[in-house]
Amino acid sequence: MDGSDRRPVVVVDDVHVEYKVYASGKAVNPNAKGLRRATRGIRSVHALKGVSFVAYANESIGVIGSNGSGKSTLMRALVGLTPPSAGAVYATSRPNLLGVGAALLPDLSGERNIVLGGLALGFQKSEITALRDQIVEFAELAEFIDLPMRTYSSGMQARLKFAIAASQQHDILIVDEALAVGDKRFQARSEGRIRQIRDNAGTVFLVSHSMASIRDTCDRVLWLNKGELVMDGPTEDVVAAYLASR
């Protein structure tokens, strides 16, 4: 890392995340034998095993890795939604996360989700009235905005969540698979919106399985595998190594 005169925006210092999960029913422990194979109760999942890196202003960083490699956990740790069990994350301001898991209240209408989401993000009521039309228009859900969010298709849900989250101006922006959920048309529009936000924001993280969008948007890539940082470097090198490993 050549931290000469560049301004660090996010510092991730040896972050570990360990989840405790209530295993329902039988969890198979491959090391145990006989009756002990079926264990019940709390299992812990070591999702991140000591990840460190520094992100600088005006960088766009792709995050790649197979399913379960800890990408989303790392992103949630960056936002502070998943506190590290060891190590620490430092940032200039609280990063914002455009994720696919932003479901608010499934029983409430899309419109009410916009209002509550906006209020939770810290908007004033008057600002939300102004933003509402913009959000509805971007999500292209004008017809369904009065229906409960649980009746939406997953694509529609993702569109609405993305539109709510993207209504805010971001300093540090994290896009966790948010591009992959919509149809082609929405993907193009949301990519445009992200570029628009990125132009004003310092740093962008993009989690994606699409090497095309990683190559299009990122100049640096982090490759995670089983909770460990395998490689951190220029996009072409890391993507090539990642693809060769599969």
Next chain:
Amino acid sequence: MNLTELAEQNGLHRVGARPGLWSYLKQTWARRDFITTMAAYRMSVQNQQSRLGGVWLVLKPTLNALIYGLIFGVLQGSSLGPGYAAFVVIGVFLFEFFSSCFVQGAKAITGNRPLVQSLAFPRISLPLAVVVEQFYSLMLSMVVMFAILIMMGHFPNWKWLLMIPLVVLYTLFNTGVAMFTARLTVHFRDLTQILPFVSRLMFYTSGALFDVTRIFATYPWLVQLYDWHPVYQTLVIARSLLMSDAAYNPLFWVYLSAWAVFALVVGFAFFWVAEERYGRE
């Protein structure tokens, strides 16, 4: 130079660190619209799928009162005295506020996991939203309660105005309770199942249905212990104010105020200290 020093030199803050007390209170105050809107939306969504919709908000306490009034006022009326129906109605309606803050507050964080995990906001907004929601329904039940009291011949007088400070103290107490149970269930998920039983146990032992001084007349020390019971104190004061019943110990106001402040401070501190943990599990 290690990473911690690099972060410090560039003025970076630790993400997810519990904000200072003052900044936390300020952030929460900035979310006041979120709290009240969440409460209102949750209330309206409760009955969205039923045909009578919002009418249930008034119908439910009325039916409750009818059942208790029927069982305790009419069927056992002769043995329990004429004022018993009103006694029960006040007890049941006011106790409901405590028990729903106690039980629903416990679900404030655990029941809103997606919301907590996706958006950054002071988590205390969630138990507060529960209390506001229960406060709204208390206001509706109190309208029904006043109507029933008037029908039973307890007419409004100036003493009814003292219900306002009483409800304020009771609300502060219940806010503390909700913040407390909201964190407890984060650590011990099983409490979500247990708390409703605790609440029901308290329903039968807090003087909501039975006159404690009469039931425990043979155990004077137990009755004395009840003088320190905040929910019981609230019910005793309310009955005295609304039914022009027997006088109560004016010190109950002092005890209740102390309880309210104590619950609020302890509940808030207990919740705030764990701010970093919410959403993790």
